[in-house]
Amino acid sequence: MSSAFNREIFWMSVWAIAFSIIIFIGVSYALFATVRRFREENNSAEPAQFHGNNRLEVALVAVPVLIVIVLSVLTVRSMARLNPTPENATTVTALSRQFWWNFSYPTATAAAGGVVTNGNEMVMPTRNPVAVTITSGDVMHAFWAPNLGGQRNATPGTEKTWQIDTDRPGAYQGNCSMLCGASHANMRFKVIALEPERYNAFLAAAAAYRAPTPAPGSAEERGYTLFMQGKASTGALACAACHRVQGTPANGAAGPDLSFFGTRRTLGAGMWEGERAEEMLIPWLANSPGVKPGSLMPPYNGATYQVNGKEQKGGVLTEAELADIAAYLRSLRLPEEADYWRGTP
Numbered sequence: 001m002s003s004a005f006n007r008e009i010f011w012m013s014v015w016a017i018a019f020s021i022i023i024f025i026g027v028s029y030a031l032f033a034t035v036r037r038f039r040e041e042n043n044s045a046e047p048a049q050f051h052g053n054n055r056l057e058v059a060l061v062a063v064p065v066l067i068v069i070v071l072s073v074l075t076v077r078s079m080a081r082l083n084p085t086p087e088n089a090t091t092v093t094a095l096s097r098q099f100w101w102n103f104s105y106p107t108a109t110a111a112a113g114g115v116v117t118n119g120n121e122m123v124m125p126t127r128n129p130v131a132v133t134i135t136s137g138d139v140m141h142a143f144w145a146p147n148l149g150g151q152r153n154a155t156p157g158t159e160k161t162w163q164i165d166t167d168r169p170g171a172y173q174g175n176c177s178m179l180c181g182a183s184h185a186n187m188r189f190k191v192i193a194l195e196p197e198r199y200n201a202f203l204a205a206a207a208a209y210r211a212p213t214p215a216p217g218s219a220e221e222r223g224y225t226l227f228m229q230g231k232a233s234t235g236a237l238a239c240a241a242c243h244r245v246q247g248t249p250a251n252g253a254a255g256p257d258l259s260f261f262g263t264r265r266t267l268g269a270g271m272w273e274g275e276r277a278e279e280m281l282i283p284w285l286a287n288s289p290g291v292k293p294g295s296l297m298p299p300y301n302g303a304t305y306q307v308n309g310k311e312q313k314g315g316v317l318t319e320a321e322l323a324d325i326a327a328y329l330r331s332l333r334l335p336e337e338a339d340y341w342r343g344t345p
């Protein structure tokens with residue numbers, strides 16, 4: 001249990017269970033002692049008859065009141081400790097959409113507009129509370145990374161803050177925990193906790209990041225051009241219309257931020273990881289709604305898809321063109337020292 005939040009909740013439960021066990025043992029003992037003592041074979045005569053017992057009645061009221069007071073004090077203390085925005089907290093904004101996440105970090109430098117954003121992979125420092133501001137761009141979702149703390153609803157039009165934390169560096173699983181549509185189960189995210197020095201290095205490098213300019217004549221350059229302009233002759237929309245890549249004209253906000261796509265290990269909001277994510281990149285680009293139900297990204301293999309309930313035909317790119325876009329996306333990498341996955345198995 002590396003999270004102070006989870007330890008707080010754990011010890012609250014221990015107290016509540018401890019009281020329950022003591023009460024259970026007390027009541028059971030009294031019951032069996034009474035049954036044993038007043039068995040008919042021991043006491044054929046009628047037992048003593050009396051009304052009221054002041055000491056017993058006072059105890060019956062006082063003991064539960066005492067238990068409630070102790071549990072209330074513990075609860076209020078935990079609530080104060082789990083204040084969603086401690087003063088020393090690192091702040092991150094989690095924007096949820098059908099069916100993906102964008103994580104934004106305010107940075108000290110004005111570069112990149114003072115904010116660094118990455119899709120579906122959240123980075124946080126260890127040994128420091130993190131205040132996550134949770135919001136939604138469409139329907140209700142919920143932010144939940146069970147090993148780091150409790151869950152919190154993401155409601156459109158409102159911002160709620162929630163505290164998470166951990167002592168242990170590593171990658172943690174997150175999930176949308178509010179039924180939100182066809183790919184609710186495919187709305188995952190990763191939280192990568194880094195030692196504070198590495199977190200700061202990530203943030204500084206990410207703020208200074210500018211997407212590399214592809215070499216003339218390279219696959220990356222062809223991919224870059226398709227990414228920015230699409231291909232009007234076959235109805236293929238520009239990726240840049242919906243996605244942002246820091247340091248390029250691509251500034252779309254309808255889809256996840258792809259600034260550090262090459263550094264990511266996951267694809268499709270955590271649907272695939274590692275090698276599987278690599279293998280799925282071209283099928284994903286070719287027909288995103290075909291491999292992830294409800295995905296709003298149009299297909300690029302001419303398949304049909306739904307736009308506001310109406311069937312529409314996707315644009316067409318060749319396998320080679322999709323491979324060029326994939327090459328461009330993979331070239332969008334943070335510098336080695338800022339690679340938040342480095343050292344994570």
Ligand code: CUA
Nearest residue numbers: 141176178180
């Ligand atoms: Cu978003 Cu469930």
